[in-house]
Amino acid sequence: MKIVVDENMPYVEPLFGALGEIIPVNGRTLTPEQVQDADVLLVRSVTRVNAALLDANPKLKFVGSATIGTDHVDLAYLAGRGIPFSNAPGCNATAVGEFAFIAMLELAARFNSPLKGKVVGIVGAGNTGSATAKCLEAYGIKVLLNDPIKAAEGDPRHFVSLETLLHQADIISLHVPITRTGEHKTLHLFDEARLMSLKPNTWLVNCCRGDVIDNQALIKVKQQRDDLKLVLDVWEGEPNPMPELVPFAEFATPHIAGYSLEGKARGTFMLYQKLCELLAIPATKHLSELLPPFHFKAVELEQAPDEKALLQLARFVYDLRDDDAVFRNGFVKENGFDTMRKNHKHRREFSALALAYHGQSEVDWLSNLGFSGVGR
Ligand SMILES: NC(=O)C1=CN([C@@H]2O[C@H](COP(=O)(O)OP(=O)(O)OC[C@H]3O[C@@H](n4cnc5c(N)ncnc54)[C@H](O)[C@@H]3O)[C@@H](O)[C@H]2O)C=CC1
Numbered sequence: 001m002k003i004v005v006d007e008n009m010p011y012v013e014p015l016f017g018a019l020g021e022i023i024p025v026n027g028r029t030l031t032p033e034q035v036q037d038a039d040v041l042l043v044r045s046v047t048r049v050n051a052a053l054l055d056a057n058p059k060l061k062f063v064g065s066a067t068i069g070t071d072h073v074d075l076a077y078l079a080g081r082g083i084p085f086s087n088a089p090g091c092n093a094t095a096v097g098e099f100a101f102i103a104m105l106e107l108a109a110r111f112n113s114p115l116k117g118k119v120v121g122i123v124g125a126g127n128t129g130s131a132t133a134k135c136l137e138a139y140g141i142k143v144l145l146n147d148p149i150k151a152a153e154g155d156p157r158h159f160v161s162l163e164t165l166l167h168q169a170d171i172i173s174l175h176v177p178i179t180r181t182g183e184h185k186t187l188h189l190f191d192e193a194r195l196m197s198l199k200p201n202t203w204l205v206n207c208c209r210g211d212v213i214d215n216q217a218l219i220k221v222k223q224q225r226d227d228l229k230l231v232l233d234v235w236e237g238e239p240n241p242m243p244e245l246v247p248f249a250e251f252a253t254p255h256i257a258g259y260s261l262e263g264k265a266r267g268t269f270m271l272y273q274k275l276c277e278l279l280a281i282p283a284t285k286h287l288s289e290l291l292p293p294f295h296f297k298a299v300e301l302e303q304a305p306d307e308k309a310l311l312q313l314a315r316f317v318y319d320l321r322d323d324d325a326v327f328r329n330g331f332v333k334e335n336g337f338d339t340m341r342k343n344h345k346h347r348r349e350f351s352a353l354a355l356a357y358h359g360q361s362e363v364d365w366l367s368n369l370g371f372s373g374v375g376r
């Protein structure tokens, strides 16, 4: 069996090695010739999976994308040809939730304006939005959810309208898929008028898809409104963000909010499970075998952390400032955006760090935040 795989998908060899011949390819530049005799195609978000790529392949049995988003895949085309497809819903939701939470802690420290006491509005209350809410609520932050689709489906959580959210939230975090048509389309959901209407000193975090915000309008608005603070992980025109926009972001990264080692491993592992199911063979590998040990075994807490100490703990696990610095220096270089993504292999999730503390109940919230071993 020939398995064509994006070279940036980790843990492919240990999971798929026994199932067939693995052919690593550059997912961004993948050609029809490279996939014409593949039995299995495993991609990431940078590959357009459509008729142009696959029409020449008569034998494809499975397409997997180790991503949450599916906007790069022509699902109707695959269904029309009867080619089974699977993405990896939720695989990197914890990574995105922790990224957004850490970014908010970083902004709070930078502007000497504590996160505690602020109201955070989450637009899109699916896997990543809920993971962000979980971190915030663990830390005692009031969260407002906007998701008209979930609300209409009868999701029992409390939802507010987007207008209420914009009016009440101090921080807005975006977690919607990119959709270009329909009642709830998200393309340029944040257009010039909406951006201009944000209340003074709003922090806006985007780690879903670049074109949910009109980036040209964002530049225009930022030229007039220095009070707005931005965290941008995703950009219109990736892998070539608008160079004028980058300096306006307090934290700027190359679409790596979901890039924890745990999240990436989960993504590949979910496709491995799907393929085994399709081939009707047992999935004998385990996710826990894939991850390397974390540098720090445990951190002993002297007292329950305040916000400054919480940020220090978070930085043990993931220091967003490092990625921001590399991005600013590198995004304009040839292939700078993709090179940084390719080399991004250092980030862990809170669960990788064990915390030791004598006095369980005072720090229960740290376990809810995701750290392991709290209180033992
Ligand atoms: N930066 C990164 O590395 C990553 C980005 N993503 C992006 O984030 C998106 C969201 O991921 P998940 O939360 O896992 O997806 P999900 O499908 O679990 O949740 C998305 C939610 O958005 C809601 N929604 C759709 N249109 C809306 C609108 N107009 N207003 C408010 N809510 C709306 C849906 O009802 C759904 O509940 C993905 O589609 C992907 O594009 C996902 C993972 C990593």
Ligand SMILES: O=C(O)C(=O)[C@H](O)COP(=O)(O)O
Residues within 6 Å of the ligand: 008, 043, 044, 045, 046, 066, 067, 068, 069, 070, 092, 255, 257, 258, 259
């Ligand atoms: O899961 C998604 O959706 C994402 O946006 C991914 O985190 C993007 O990562 P790549 O698939 O482009 O490596």
